Amino acid sequence: xxxxxxxxxxxxxxxxxxxxxxxxxxxxxxxxxxxxxxxxxxxxxxxxxxxxxxxxxxxxxxxxxxxxxxxxxxxxxxxxxxxxxxxxxxxxxxxxxxxxxxxxxxxxxxxxxxxxx
Numbered sequence: 001x002x003x004x005x006x007x008x009x010x011x012x013x014x015x016x017x018x019x020x021x022x023x024x025x026x027x028x029x030x031x032x033x034x035x036x037x038x039x040x041x042x043x044x045x046x047x048x049x050x051x052x053x054x055x056x057x058x059x060x061x062x063x064x065x066x067x068x069x070x071x072x073x074x075x076x077x078x079x080x081x082x083x084x085x086x087x088x089x090x091x092x093x094x095x096x097x098x099x100x101x102x103x104x105x106x107x108x109x110x111x112x113x114x115x116x117x
Contacts, residue, residue, distance in 0.1 A: 002105040003084075006112070007062045013116045014086075018064040020051035021074040024081030044069050084108045088115055 007016050025033035026040040041047035044066070051066045067073040074080050077092075082099035085092055086108060094111035096102050 001058060004061050006105055006109045009109075010112050010116065014112060016062045018055070018060060018062045019067055019073050019079070020047070020054070020064060021067040021080060021082075022047075022071055023050070086111045086115065 010016070023029070023036065023038055023040050025031055025036050026038050027036055028039040038050055041050055047069065048066050051064060054060075055064050071080075077083065077085060079085075080098075082103055084094070084096035084103060084105065084107075086094035093115060094108060096104055096108060
């Protein structure tokens with residue numbers, strides 16, 4: 001996975017976090033995706049379980065946190081269904097477009113390269 005390559009390259013120079021938010025297209029949602037076999041978690045414990053399973057399936061090396069059931073992080077950063085950010089000094093200095101089409105890891109890496117020594 002390209003994102004993990006960037007993480008490996010920059011993890012000693014920047015903090016990386018994978019924030020697991022709600023399922024974008026659960027099978028019980030208004031716009032289910034054919035490749036998604038999950039229902040939308042209705043408890044934090046279930047969301048944590050799904051996040052752990054998903055990160056294990058892709059052998060995620062990036063540290064992971066799980067958004068709360070109020071979707072506080074997703075709403076604060078307008079990050080549904082997925083989005084890449086680079087923050088510096090508590091401010092967003094790179095904000096990718098919404099995924100999956102806007103999930104441009106190479107573009108994010110260019111922002112990191114410009115910002116880091």
